[in-house]
Amino acid sequence: MLKSRHLLGIADLEADEIGLILETAExxxxxxxxPIKKVPALRGRTVVNLFFExxxxxxxxxEVAEKRLSAxxxxxxxxxxxxxxxxxxxxxxxxxxxxxxxxxxxRHPSSGAPHLLARLCRSxxxxxxxxxHEHPTQALLDAFTIREHKKRLDGLKIAIVGDxxxxxxxxxxxxxxxxxxAHVWACGPxxxxxxxxxxxxxxxxxxxxxxxxxxxxxxxxxIQHERMHGHFIPSTREYFTLxxxxxxxxxxxxxxxxxxxxxxxxxxxxxxxxxxxxxxSVILEQVTNxxxxxxxxxxxxxxxxxxxx
Amino acid sequence: xxxxxxADRMARALTRISHEILERNRGTxxxxxxxxxxxxxxxxxxxAHALRDINHEDVPTGALDITLYxxxxxxxxxxxxxxxxxxxxxxxxxxxxxxxxxxxLYTGRTIRAALDALIDFGRPRxxxxxxxxxxxxxxxxxKADYVGKNLPTSIKQSxxxxxxxIDGDDEVLLTEPSPAEGA
Numbered sequence: 001m002l003k004s005r006h007l008l009g010i011a012d013l014e015a016d017e018i019g020l021i022l023e024t025a026e027x028x029x030x031x032x033x034x035p036i037k038k039v040p041a042l043r044g045r046t047v048v049n050l051f052f053e054x055x056x057x058x059x060x061x062x063e064v065a066e067k068r069l070s071a072x073x074x075x076x077x078x079x080x081x082x083x084x085x086x087x088x089x090x091x092x093x094x095x096x097x098x099x100x101x102x103x104x105x106x107r108h109p110s111s112g113a114p115h116l117l118a119r120l121c122r123s124x125x126x127x128x129x130x131x132x133h134e135h136p137t138q139a140l141l142d143a144f145t146i147r148e149h150k151k152r153l154d155g156l157k158i159a160i161v162g163d164x165x166x167x168x169x170x171x172x173x174x175x176x177x178x179x180x181x182a183h184v185w186a187c188g189p190x191x192x193x194x195x196x197x198x199x200x201x202x203x204x205x206x207x208x209x210x211x212x213x214x215x216x217x218x219x220x221x222x223i224q225h226e227r228m229h230g231h232f233i234p235s236t237r238e239y240f241t242l243x244x245x246x247x248x249x250x251x252x253x254x255x256x257x258x259x260x261x262x263x264x265x266x267x268x269x270x271x272x273x274x275x276x277x278x279x280x281s282v283i284l285e286q287v288t289n290x291x292x293x294x295x296x297x298x299x300x301x302x303x304x305x306x307x308x309x
Numbered sequence: 310x311x312x313x314x315x316a317d318r319m320a321r322a323l324t325r326i327s328h329e330i331l332e333r334n335r336g337t338x339x340x341x342x343x344x345x346x347x348x349x350x351x352x353x354x355x356x357a358h359a360l361r362d363i364n365h366e367d368v369p370t371g372a373l374d375i376t377l378y379x380x381x382x383x384x385x386x387x388x389x390x391x392x393x394x395x396x397x398x399x400x401x402x403x404x405x406x407x408x409x410x411x412x413x414l415y416t417g418r419t420i421r422a423a424l425d426a427l428i429d430f431g432r433p434r435x436x437x438x439x440x441x442x443x444x445x446x447x448x449x450x451x452k453a454d455y456v457g458k459n460l461p462t463s464i465k466q467s468x469x470x471x472x473x474x475i476d477g478d479d480e481v482l483l484t485e486p487s488p489a490e491g492a
Binding site for chain 1: 374376377378382383389390392393394395396397425426429430431
């Protein structure tokens with residue numbers, strides 16, 4: 001079972017809990033192939049999806065997962081909510097809680113926002129991405145996808161390439177992959193490299209050729225222009241020349257390499273279209289697997305929602 | 310603890326059930342076996358094997374996990390969620406006669422969940438229930454069509470089916486409540 005009642009980050013999970021989530025997700029994948037893609041497990045539960053940042057993939061993925069488990073779902077996009085009228089995060093959530101939801105799935109631009117709610121609210125909190133901190137369900141679905149192809153995580157060479165500084169996907173993935181025994185290389189321009197990366201058990205490099213060399217998995221990250229308040233790269237064309245994933249660079253990786261991207265992709269900036277649509281790409285499988293992994297997380301957390309009073 | 314069925318008697322019961330299936334359905338056409346996880350699955354495979362030995366025809370066999378359909382899900386106080394395993398029904402159940410297989414029939418709640426789960430896969434022509442042991446104490450109006458052994462029990466006793474594929478040997482045990490549980 002999971003020890004925490006919330007899913008705030010990979011930091012709180014142990015290897016056996018990650019294994020349980022991945023195995024439960026494995027069982028959930030079959031539901032998508034049924035004529036009736038729905039099971040009654042979360043019947044009568046209410047889940048609020050509260051997104052303070054734009055999101056298509058993650059929000060719809062959670063919504064589909066919730067509906068397949070028969071939960072009642074409510075999605076709040078902040079642009080149409082009273083947050084734009086000056087309400088604080090805590091007030092927004094307390095008002096939502098007055099309507100007695102069971103779980104809140106939240107994305108927020110501030111790192112640590114879901115941790116604040118977990119301390120102060122009654123509902124089960126699932127972090128769907130907080131600032132530059134964590135995006136645990138993304139790391140879990142990435143691990144699930146890798147395991148489907150490689151049958152294991154331990155001992156694999158995994159190269160994560162791109163905007164490392166602003167990436168919560170990197171932070172969650174590094175922790176998860178380390179816990180599961182993979183060797184992680186992180187590659188990006190020095191301006192986009194967080195300080196002290198090596199302390200987290202990562203091999204940092206500014207050479208994509210070194211990072212990709214013999215890699216079993218190459219995970220590309222998007223240049224996050226919206227989080228850049230300053231000049232980090234001279235131009236997207238120069239960035240593509242130095243760090244873009246091209247067919248020639250893919251050829252340096254292991255012959256059975258898989259290419260991943262959490263989306264949204266910027267074709268011609270971090271990844272060549274031929275690679276994104278090529279035979280090694282598992283980018284759309286990641287999206288499919290995201291639903292099963294989120295079903296697993298929702299199911300496992302739903303059992304421990306009523307905190308013992 | 311006492312043994313109420315050994316390997317020989319279990320094998321004979323499954324062979325008898327296989328003959329009854331053929332008699333009642335006049336052959337294996339349109340039949341499919343679905344075992345309820347965990348121990349219904351190897352039992353379903355054994356019956357498929359026996360049916361092939363007698364009738365020389367393969368009967369498609371699947372595995373059903375009913376965890377997500379349980380009526381006690383989310384009802385217990387805080388505790389771990391039951392482990393979900395994979396459902397594998399690699400054939401259409403539409404218009405087939407489905408033979409649902411479980412090891413022990415007790416309250417009937419597992420079978421209720423299994424019926425709900427099966428219906429989500431299509432519209433079978435009929436569903437028949439096979440159990441190795443019927444121990445009584447039904448809480449729902451459910452009855453087995455084929456029974457390996459009727460075993461009168463008290464509610465405090467527990468029935469344990471052990472199978473070669475999972476437990477290393479074939480037997481059915483009837484266990485008295487331990488003093489610790491009774492206290």
